[in-house]
Amino acid sequence: MEFLETSVDKFVFRVARDYRYNDADVWAKREGARVRIGLTDFLQQKSGDVAFVNLKEIGTELGVNDELAALETIKVDLVIPAPLAGKIVAVNDALADHPELVNSDCYGAGWLVEIEPANIADYDALLDAETYLPQMQARAELEREK
Amino acid sequence: MTMETFDLAILGGGPGGYVAALHAAQLGARVVLIEKARVGGTCLNVGCIPTKALHASAEFYRDARVKSAALGVDIPNAVVNWAQMQKHKQDTVDQLVRGVEQLLSAKKVTLWRGEGRFLSPHRLQVVGASETRQVEAPRIIIATGAASAALPVPGANFSGVITSTEALSLERVPEKLVIVGAGVIGIEFASLYRALGAQVTVLEMLPRILVGTDEELARRLLQLLRRAGIDIQLNVQVLAIEESQPLTVRYSDAKGEHTAPGDYVLVATGRVPVTRGTGIDTLGIAMNRRAIAVNERMETNVEGVYAIGDVIGGWMLAHVASAEGKVAAENALGKAGAIDYRAVPNCVYSMPELASVGMTEADARAAQIPIKVGKFPFSANARALSFRETDGLVKIVAHAETDVILGMHILGPRATDLIAEGALAVQAGVNAREVGHLIHAHPTLPEAVMEAALDVTGEMIHYQRVRVGA
Ligand SMILES: Cc1cc2nc3c(=O)[nH]c(=O)nc-3n(C[C@H](O)[C@H](O)[C@H](O)COP(=O)(O)OP(=O)(O)OC[C@H]3O[C@@H](n4cnc5c(N)ncnc54)[C@H](O)[C@@H]3O)c2cc1C
Numbered sequence: 001m002e003f004l005e006t007s008v009d010k011f012v013f014r015v016a017r018d019y020r021y022n023d024a025d026v027w028a029k030r031e032g033a034r035v036r037i038g039l040t041d042f043l044q045q046k047s048g049d050v051a052f053v054n055l056k057e058i059g060t061e062l063g064v065n066d067e068l069a070a071l072e073t074i075k076v077d078l079v080i081p082a083p084l085a086g087k088i089v090a091v092n093d094a095l096a097d098h099p100e101l102v103n104s105d106c107y108g109a110g111w112l113v114e115i116e117p118a119n120i121a122d123y124d125a126l127l128d129a130e131t132y133l134p135q136m137q138a139r140a141e142l143e144r145e146k
Numbered sequence: 147m148t149m150e151t152f153d154l155a156i157l158g159g160g161p162g163g164y165v166a167a168l169h170a171a172q173l174g175a176r177v178v179l180i181e182k183a184r185v186g187g188t189c190l191n192v193g194c195i196p197t198k199a200l201h202a203s204a205e206f207y208r209d210a211r212v213k214s215a216a217l218g219v220d221i222p223n224a225v226v227n228w229a230q231m232q233k234h235k236q237d238t239v240d241q242l243v244r245g246v247e248q249l250l251s252a253k254k255v256t257l258w259r260g261e262g263r264f265l266s267p268h269r270l271q272v273v274g275a276s277e278t279r280q281v282e283a284p285r286i287i288i289a290t291g292a293a294s295a296a297l298p299v300p301g302a303n304f305s306g307v308i309t310s311t312e313a314l315s316l317e318r319v320p321e322k323l324v325i326v327g328a329g330v331i332g333i334e335f336a337s338l339y340r341a342l343g344a345q346v347t348v349l350e351m352l353p354r355i356l357v358g359t360d361e362e363l364a365r366r367l368l369q370l371l372r373r374a375g376i377d378i379q380l381n382v383q384v385l386a387i388e389e390s391q392p393l394t395v396r397y398s399d400a401k402g403e404h405t406a407p408g409d410y411v412l413v414a415t416g417r418v419p420v421t422r423g424t425g426i427d428t429l430g431i432a433m434n435r436r437a438i439a440v441n442e443r444m445e446t447n448v449e450g451v452y453a454i455g456d457v458i459g460g461w462m463l464a465h466v467a468s469a470e471g472k473v474a475a476e477n478a479l480g481k482a483g484a485i486d487y488r489a490v491p492n493c494v495y496s497m498p499e500l501a502s503v504g505m506t507e508a509d510a511r512a513a514q515i516p517i518k519v520g521k522f523p524f525s526a527n528a529r530a531l532s533f534r535e536t537d538g539l540v541k542i543v544a545h546a547e548t549d550v551i552l553g554m555h556i557l558g559p560r561a562t563d564l565i566a567e568g569a570l571a572v573q574a575g576v577n578a579r580e581v582g583h584l585i586h587a588h589p590t591l592p593e594a595v596m597e598a599a600l601d602v603t604g605e606m607i608h609y610q611r612v613r614v615g616a
Contacts, residue, residue, distance in 0.1 A: 024615020043614065051525050051536070052366065065615075074525045074536075077611045096369045 001107060004133050008140040014041045015133050016107045020126035022083040023135060024065075027107065030123055031114065034089060037068065038111040039080070039102055042136050046143060048073045050102040053095040055113055060088045062115065064122075069112050071102065084122040086115035148279040152178045154478055155270055155283035157262045157424065160187020161464040162455025163289030164246055166471030171253040173479050178281055179255050180262040180272050185246045186239075188291050188456070189464040192311045195242055197334055199235040200314065201495050204341040208497065213534050226342055228318055235314065264425035267448050285450050285478035288438060289471065290424055292417035292456035297326055301387030307411045310335065316410065320344050324395045324408030326384055328355035330494050332414035333371070337497040340376050347406040348378040349397050355380070356494060360506045360541065360555040367500050367557055370537055374497065377406075387411055419457040434459060442484040444474035452478055461490055489573035493562040498538050501565035504553030504572035505543055516546035520578060520601030524558040526609040527597075528589035535559035540598040542568075542578060549577040549602055560591055567595050578602035 002017040019027045025043035029036045039047070052072040062068055065081040068088070072078075091113050095101060101110035117123055127135070154170050156163045159181030167179040184191050210224035250257055258281070260274030269282050294309035296302060310331050319342045325332045328350035340346045348355075355371075355378065356364045372378055381399055388394040392409045419437045421427065432439040432447040437459030444452045452474040455467030469485060476483035494500040510517045523539040524530035538558025544551050554568025571581055582599035586592050593608075600606045 022615070026614065051523075052369075054362075067613075072523055072525065072539075075610070077521075077523070077609065079611060079613045081614060097373050 004129050006133060006137045006140075008137065008144055011045060011140070013045065013136065013140060014107075015129045015136065017129045019107065020083075020123060020128060021132035021136075022126055024081055024083070025136060025139070026080060026083045028083045028123060028126055030120075033116060033120075034114045035084065035086070035117050035123055036111050036114045037083060039071075039106050040132075040136065041106055042140055044103050044106045044110075047071065047078050048075050050099045053099045053102065053112070055091045055095070056088055058088050058091055062086060062088065068115075071099075080112065082115070083126060084115070084117050085119070086117040088113050089116050090114035148277070150178070150279070150281055152176045152256070152281060152283045154178075154285045154287065154475070155180065155281050156287045156289055157270065158187065158289035158291055158455070158457075159185040159246075159257070160289060160291050160455060160467060161189045162291070162457075162467030162471045163187065163287065164250065164471075165468040166287050166289065166454060166475045167255045168249060168253050169472045170475040170479060171255050173475065173481070175475075175479050177255045178258055178283070179250065180258045180260065180270065180281070182259070182261040184243050185250065185257065186243045187289075189467075190242050190246065191239060192314060194464050196235045196239050196314045197310075197338070198495060199238040200231060201334070201338055203231040203234060204338045205497060208341040216534055226319060232315065262424065264429055267429050267451050285452070287444075287471070287474050287478065288424070288426065288446075288451065288453040288457055289455045289467070290420045290457045292419050292462060294413065295416040295418050297384065297413045297415060299384055299386050301389065301393075302413070304387060304389050304393065306393050306409065307387055307413060309413060313410070313412050320409040322392055322408050323347070323410055323412060324349065324393070324406045325412045325414055326395070327414035327416070328352075328378060328380070329414060329416065330356065332412070333367075333494060333496050335412055335414065336371065336376050336378075337374075337495070340371075340374055341497060346376045347395075347408070348376060349382050349384055349395065349406065350378065350380050351383060353381050356500065359492070359494070359500060359502055360553075361508060363500060363502075363539075363541065363555050363557045366538070367494075367496060367498070370498065371496065379404075379406075417456060417462060419459060421457065442473075443477045443482075444470055444485065445477065450478075461487070461492070463490065463492065466490055486573075489569045491562075491565045491569045493565065495562060498535065498558050499561035500555075500557050501561040501568075502553065502555040503565055503568045504551070506553055506555065507543055510543055510552060515552065517552065518544050518546045518549070518578075518602050520544065520598045520603075520606070522594050522597035522601055522606065522609055524591075524594055527591060527594045529591050530559055530594070532589070533559055540564070540594045542581075542595075542598045542602055544578045544602045549579055550575055551578055551581065551599070551602075554595070554598075556595075558591075558594070564591055564595060567592060 003014040025040045054070040062082040068082045069080040153175040210221045214221045260272040262270045322345045325348045382397045385396045395406045438453040454470035473483040491503045520542040525536040541555045543553040551571040578599040586596040
């Protein structure tokens with residue numbers, strides 16, 4: 001996996017090059033007819049340690065921005081919106097025993113669900129890494145000022 | 147043969163029977179309580195109490211191993227002293243049994259030790275160690291309890307295949323334990339022996355654990371139990387037990403056949419009402435499958451004969467048996483009383499504990515009641531954090547229009563104690579705003595209940611639900 005990187009203060013944020021993104025810091029990655037979804041490095045760092053992952057069930061039909069998962073951290077209950085419409089066809093069972101994977105390997109083993117998109121063209125309409133990176137950086141800088 | 151007459155005779159001295167006896171005596175009746183073993187029944191002798199005594203030891207041991215260092219207490223080699231744990235358990239049981247005996251004698255309840263059997267709806271024969279007596283009473287309460295269900299598979303009669311009763315008094319902590327059934331008893335023993343270091347496998351036929359409890363909380367508990375190292379297999383069918391060293395349990399699932407090794411195989415597939423050998427079948431009492439059928443006054447279809455507790459099926463909990471016992475005693479003595487099951491707390495002493503009262507989300511959906519749900523995690527509760535027990539949450543199910551609390555479900559530290567506030571709320575029809583704005587002491591675990599109530603009304607203070615990107 002190749003990454004773009006940016007740093008804000010002492011924090012380094014990575015962006016996987018071949019992934020797609022939305023402006024809620026959720027990534028999508030096409031795997032054949034399916035799209036895998038997870039949290040970006042920025043979002044996982046901002047959220048803190050994930051203690052529990054509540055995923056919607058396989059078979060759930062999602063519209064864009066519908067809740068696909070809720071992650072419990074010590075600070076917040078983080079509701080993750082779907083970056084594109086479709087049906088959940090797989091969930092990451094490993095998170096049941098190891099929710100910390102969302103933090104330790106957010107682009108890999110820490111993925112959340114896979115969906116079958118209602119319209120695969122929606123995937124191509126998401127942001128690519130180069131477009132996402134400066135947007136994310138802007139949010140990270142805003143965050144720092146808080 | 148001795149024949150004596152009483153106002154009320156009670157067959158069975160468990161938490162149903164002995165509480166009925168004490169309450170009837172309070173109401174001025176001459177009461178005889180008939181018990182073939184020890185008063186306190188299943189609950190005191192081989193149920194609620196011994197399990198919780200061992201639970202306390204196991205939890206302490208686990209804490210010594212996994213929590214003490216973080217809290218700044220070095221316990222370099224905590225060791226299980228099983229003989230002392232057994233003694234602690236037995237001392238606790240014996241003290242409580244003696245206590246019940248003292249209460250009975252203080253209230254002038256006559257205790258007959260022996261096995262009772264109906265001769266007619268108003269007459270019992272009691273076969274004791276030294277004599278056989280008869281008692282006649284215009285009112286009789288049946289409180290004979292329940293016994294473990296058997297497992298109908300080959301090999302279920304091998305020694306080493308045990309019920310909860312033997313599981314309380316094993317010679318040593320087993321290295322490997324297989325538990326059949328992920329109901330309350332199965333899950334409690336799984337937590338207990340896992341905490342003491344056993345390798346535990348739980349085999350469950352259904353797709354979930356603890357049927358009847360809140361689905362989300364049960365799923366979360368399942369994950370926590372698996373994280374604690376308990377191997378829980380759902381959707382499986384036990385085929386046979388093979389006599390090997392250790393025993394081998396053969397089971398199947400969608401993928402095929404598998405085996406699990408166990409020094410013991412604990413069968414925890416349910417409890418069945420005890421009616422056999424009591425002559426109950428000769429009275430023409432209406433049954434509800436294997437349980438005695440009663441109405442809300444605890445009356446059977448036979449005039450003057452009442453039934454309470456595990457023998458009538460249903461909840462099969464000690465506190466329910468006791469509540470039913472009081473209702474039966476009142477009706478038997480001419481006072482009107484009816485049982486109300488709206489707010490029965492249901493507790494699982496797993497690690498962490500799970501407790502609930504009232505409606506689950508699924509119950510409300512089935513009854514087509516519009517609901518709002520409030521939640522608060524223990525990870526955001528200061529007291530839980532200082533105990534280092536932050537797994538779990540409080541969940542409140544409230545009516546969508548009135549905010550009246552319909553159910554409360556708690557997974558986490560001391561859930562079984564915390565649920566009392568939920569029982570009061572459900573029984574009294576309190577709304578979420580009232581609980582949320584009641585001043586709760588800080589820092590305490592019940593603050594999590596308060597915050598969950600505030601979440602129902604959108605006023606939660608110490609936790610945030612954040613929609614990413616919004
Ligand atoms: C391992 C285990 C753990 C449990 N933990 C809990 C818990 O934590 N909380 C909870 O609420 N419940 C718990 N229960 C369930 C609880 O023990 C029962 O719900 C409760 O004991 C039922 O009370 P009872 O009076 O109906 O029957 P029992 O307690 O079973 O009492 C029946 C009594 O009748 C006597 N008897 C039967 N037939 C005759 C006869 N012919 N003549 C004379 N005497 C007779 C028996 O010897 C017995 O003493 C547990 C059960 C088990 C097995």
